Amino acid sequence: MAAPPVPLVAAGAPTAGLPDLQLLLVAAALVVLAGIFAMADAALGAVSPAQAGELARDGVRGARTLQIVAADAVRHINLLLLLRLLCELTATVLVALVAVDTFGAGVTAALITAGAMTVVSFVVVGVAPRTIGRQHAYAVGRITAPLVRWLGRVLNPLASLLILIGNAVTPGRGFREGPFATQIELRELVDLAEQRGVVEHGERQMIHSVFALGDTIVREVMVPRTEMVWIEAHKRLPQALTLFLRSGFSRIPVIGESVDDVLGVLYLKDVIRQTQGGDPDANDRAVAEVMRTATFVPESKPVDDLLSEMQAARTHMVIVVDEYGGTGGLVTIEDILEEIVGEITDEYDVERPPVERLDDGEVRVTARLPVETLGELFDVELPADEVETVGGLLAQALGRVPIPGAEAEVNGLRLLAEGTTGRRNHIDSVLVRRVSAADQRDRERDQRERDHDHDPVRASDREAGPEFRAEQPTREEHSRSEERQPADA
Incomplete structure (x- = not known):
């Protein structure tokens, strides 16, 4: 007759090897070591x-080793991640052995192990060390850099x-070389930094504008x-x-037969050098010569590429050509910088709100105000x-520029275009007011006068002379004579 099976571990029975207390001490040491690896990981990432x-050049102790480790941060961070996981898993196994030795192999031991290691890993490995590593990145990095390098x-x-x-x-790209997989992650990090007060709102907008520069084309920033x-x-x-003096500009395009025929760019300093240089014939010199x-x-060129080209060519103005080969507008360095830092104004720019209400009920709006806003x-x-x-x-209503x-x-709504001094035929703002009853009557009277001028009977009267017009019956007399005539059978 076979002997009954003997349980593998009985509750309270001592296990072979290290006592339970020593196992717990080793597990605690591994958890602390995992926390150190997590702290070094967080510090190295920051x-x-x-x-x-810079710290190494200033002679700060440990900065040189930190610089070497930070130069290859991706490899070292993943190594620290591997070691941290190894320490946590080993500590979990040791705690599980103690739990089984104490409570027996069953659900109770599993729940105690899972609960205890979850709390310990979250506090000792997850939260506290990583917070210290981020807040004191360079101090922690200088201390742990020799160990990490070894x-x-x-x-x-x-x-x-x-x-x-x-x-x-792993499908796709697999291990990524760097802390950010996409530009979206980096933008989200900037947003998080603003929420936590690390960067200001204006700094966040500037960073986002730099990212958006590559997605912006020249047509969107040019002066039409x-x-x-x-x-x-x-x-x-x-x-x-x-x-130059009227417009306030220092560079002006030079055209030939039309604005689509741009021949060059005239610089104010070149004109001053010619006219003030003592040459008696300078005033008779044509613009094309200077x-x-x-x-x-x-x-369609991306703005970031254009900025690089303008920096390399040391030019401050370029002429934009549309898809048909005509002149679409122009772009200056200032236009591109305004896409990053916002509107740049100088003493020649007129500060005008987009909507200005006047005393007589009219509203002055900028020509670039959206139609929806006006409505x-x-x-x-x-x-x-x-x-x-x-x-x-306004251009659509007129059928012309x-x-x-x-x-x-x-x-x-009645729209009246307003210009700007120094800008030839340039519409800067528009006066808008509702059409009143008086305006309606004036328009109807003008319409009647136009209809009267185009009346063929009146036109023949004017051509025939006063003697003939006196013999012609009026429209009322003509109508009465028609009423007196009998109807056709």
């Missing part, structure tokens, strides 16, 4: 190699092998051709100097499908 190099030399083959295996079984200030090539230098070569770029101001429906700005709405003084009526 250390800048450039800043570590471990990197000893365990580098093992870490490389595990990374190779991970890349083989309708707002360009230009000068003809045959004009004389005194005329050019007057235009202008410089213009740089042309397509309107909300006056609570009217405006056609916003084909045009986006008030200036475009508006000039200062141009006026049109759109859905019960």
Whole structure:
């Protein structure tokens, strides 16, 4: 008869090997070591190699080793992650052995092990060490850098092998070279830094603007051709100097037969050098003799590429060419910088709010105000499908490019274009008011006069002379005579 099975471990029975107390001490030491690895991991992730190099040049102890480790931070961080996991798993196994030795192999031992190690790992390994490592990154990094460097030399083959295996079984890119997989992660980190007060709101916007620069094309930042200030090539230098003073610009495109025929760029300093240099013939010199070569770029070019090209060429203005080969506008260094740091104003820029209410009930709006905003101001429906700005709405109503003084009526609103001193035919703002009853009567009277001028009977009267017009019956007499005639059978 077979003997009954003997249980593997009985509750309270001593296990072979180390006593339970020693197992717990080893597990505690492994947890502390895992916390040190986590703290070094967090510190190394927050250390800048450039800043570590500055500390090394200043003679700070341990900074040189920290710089070496930070230069290869990806490999060392993954090694620390491997060692931390190894310590935590080993400590969990030791605690499980003690729990089984105490409570027996069953659910109770498993729950006690899981609960205890979850709390210990979260507090001792997860929260406290990583917080200390981030808050005191350079101090912790200088202390732990020698150990991390030594471990990197000893365990580098093992870490490389595990990374190779991970890349083989992981779809996609596998192990990524760096702390950020995408630009989106870096942007989210900047947003988190603003929420925690690490960066200011303006700094966050500037960082996001730098990222957006690569997604922006030249057409979105250029000064459109309708707002360009230009000068003809045959004009004389005194005329050019007057235009410079009126416009406030230091560089102006030079055109030939039309604005689509840009020949070059005229610089204010070149004009002053010519006119004030003592040359008696300078005032008779044409602009074409002094202008410089213009740089042309397509309107679809990314703005970050354009900025790099302008820096390399040391030019401050380029002419934008549209898809048909005509002049689309121009771009300056200031236009690109404003995409990063915001609007830049100088003593020549007019500070004007987008909406200004006047005393007589009129509203002055900028020509670039969105059509939707204008419709909300006056609570009217405006056609916003084909045009986006008030200036475009006025041009659509007129059927041509508006000039200062141009006026049109759109859905019960009267629009009057206003210009800017020094800007040739440039629309800077638009006066908007509701069409009143008096305006309605005036318009109807004008319409009747136009109809009267186009009346063929009146036109024949004017051509026939006064004697013939006296013999013609009036419209009322003609109607009465028709009423007296009998109807046809």
